[in-house]
Amino acid sequence: MDTYPLTNFPDIRKKSVIHSAHGVLMIIPREGGSLARFYIELHSSTVPKSVTLAQLQESARKIFNPYELEFADTYWWSAYSIGQRLAERFHEQERVFLAGDACHTHSPKAGQGMNTSLQDGYNIGWKLGQLLSGRASASLLSTYLLERQKIAKTLIDFDRVWAKQIAAGKSVGDDGKEVDFSETFNNAEKLERLGEYLYSTPISLISKFTKPEEDIDSFIETIVILSGNRTETQQDQIPPCFMPVSGKYRMRDIHKIYIDDESYNYGHGHAYEFYGIDPDKGAIVIVRPDHLDVKIDGGAKGFKFNMILRE
Ligand SMILES: Cc1cc2nc3c(=O)[nH]c(=O)nc-3n(C[C@H](O)[C@H](O)[C@H](O)COP(=O)(O)OP(=O)(O)OC[C@H]3O[C@@H](n4cnc5c(N)ncnc54)[C@H](O)[C@@H]3O)c2cc1C
Missing domain, CATH: 3.50.50.60 (FAD/NAD(P)-binding domain)
Structure with missing residues (x-):
C-alpha cells in the first residue's frame, strides 16, 4: 500500500525490511517526503480477493510494534499473490x-x-x-x-x-540485548538548549516570527546536521521541535535531521571536516532565502540572532 504513515519508527524514510513474529514488512520511501510504500507478506493461505485495507493496516501495526503506527491517509493498496x-x-x-x-x-x-x-x-x-x-x-x-x-x-x-x-532475515534485537545510546550522543544537551532557545515559548525566536495559523517551519526552517554515526543515534534523543509536525497530514517531518556519517551508497559525509567545523563545538549557519550563507557561529552557547525582521 502507498500510505502516509504517522509513526515513530526511525527508519521510515529509508528502504528497510522489518522482520517480526507477526510477519515481514518492507518499506520503500516514495517521492514527496511523506508517502511510503509498504509491502506486507501475508500468510500463504490468504485469498487476495478477501483482503481488506483494515486487515493490512492491522498487520502493519503488529509488525511495527513496539513502534507506533497510524495512517493519515492511504493513497493506493492492493493484494495479490506473487508467482515466479x-x-x-x-x-x-x-x-x-x-x-x-x-x-x-x-x-x-x-x-x-x-x-x-x-x-x-x-x-x-x-x-x-x-x-x-x-x-x-x-x-x-x-x-x-x-x-x-x-x-x-x-x-x-x-x-x-x-x-x-x-x-x-533475522529480527533486530533477536539476542534480547538492548543498546544504550546515551553515551554516544554527546551533544544532546546542547541541542536541547538550542531547541528551547528557538522554540520553547511564544516569544522564542522562531515562534515569534511565525504566524499562529502557519506551520512552525513555514518561515524559518531549522535543519540539524549532526556529526557521528547514524546507527548510534536514536531518533527520540533529538528534541521534537527539530522534527515539527506539519502539512496536510500533520506528519512529523524527519527530513530536517541529517547525520554527517559515512554514506552507505556513494560519496561520503565529511561536511564538518570540509567546512572546518569542530564537532565538539558545532556551528550555526543562517541561510538566506536566496541560499547565501550569512553567518557562521561556533556552538549554540550564548548564540544571539541579530535579525532584520518584523515580528
Ligand atoms: C505493487 C507493484 C510494484 C511494482 N514496482 C515496480 C518497480 O518499482 N519497478 C519496476 O520496474 N517494476 C515494478 N513493478 C512491475 C511493473 O509494474 C510491471 O512489470 C510492468 O507494469 C509490466 O508492464 P507490461 O506492459 O508488461 O504489463 P502491464 O503493465 O500489466 O500492462 C498490460 C496492460 O494490458 C491490459 N490488458 C490486459 N488484458 C487485456 C485485454 N484482453 N485487452 C486489452 N488490454 C488488456 C491491462 O489492463 C494493462 O493495462 C511493480 C508491480 C507491482 C504490482
Whole structure:
C-alpha cells in the first residue's frame, strides 16, 4: 500500500525490511517526503480477493510494534499473490511476440518488472522497425528470443533468491540485548538548549516570527546536521521541535535531521571536516532565502540572532 504513515519508527524514510513474529514488512520511501510504500507478506493461505485495507493496516501495526503506527491517509493498496513465472515461448512463429509481464512475472520488491518490460519492448521495437523499413531480414527477429529469454530467466532466478532472503532475515534485537545510546550522543544537551532557545515559548525566536495559523517551519526552517554515526543515534534523543509536525497530514517531518556519517551508497559525509567545523563545538549557519550563507557561529552557547525582521 502507498500510505502516509504517522509513526515513530526511525527508519521510515529509508528502504528497510522489518522482520517480526507477526510477519515481514518492507518499506520503500516514495517521492514527496511523506508517502511510503509498504509491502506486507501475508500468510500463504490468504485469498487476495478477501483482503481488506483494515486487515493490512492491522498487520502493519503488529509488525511495527513496539513502534507506533497510524495512517493519515492511504493513497493506493492492493493484494495479490506473487508467482515466479516464465513463459515457455516468447513468440508464435515470429509473428506474435510476448513482452513484459506477459512472459515473465515475479515479486515487485526488487523493482525490476517495468524496467525489464521496457527493455523487451525496446528490443523487439527496433528490430521490427528495421525489418519493416527493409533494412534487415526476418532472421533478425529470432535474436529477440535469444537476447530476452535469458534475461527473463536470470531475473526470475534472482527474484527467487531475493524473495527468500527477505523472508528469512533475522529480527533486530533477536539476542534480547538492548543498546544504550546515551553515551554516544554527546551533544544532546546542547541541542536541547538550542531547541528551547528557538522554540520553547511564544516569544522564542522562531515562534515569534511565525504566524499562529502557519506551520512552525513555514518561515524559518531549522535543519540539524549532526556529526557521528547514524546507527548510534536514536531518533527520540533529538528534541521534537527539530522534527515539527506539519502539512496536510500533520506528519512529523524527519527530513530536517541529517547525520554527517559515512554514506552507505556513494560519496561520503565529511561536511564538518570540509567546512572546518569542530564537532565538539558545532556551528550555526543562517541561510538566506536566496541560499547565501550569512553567518557562521561556533556552538549554540550564548548564540544571539541579530535579525532584520518584523515580528
Ligand atoms: C505493487 C507493484 C510494484 C511494482 N514496482 C515496480 C518497480 O518499482 N519497478 C519496476 O520496474 N517494476 C515494478 N513493478 C512491475 C511493473 O509494474 C510491471 O512489470 C510492468 O507494469 C509490466 O508492464 P507490461 O506492459 O508488461 O504489463 P502491464 O503493465 O500489466 O500492462 C498490460 C496492460 O494490458 C491490459 N490488458 C490486459 N488484458 C487485456 C485485454 N484482453 N485487452 C486489452 N488490454 C488488456 C491491462 O489492463 C494493462 O493495462 C511493480 C508491480 C507491482 C504490482
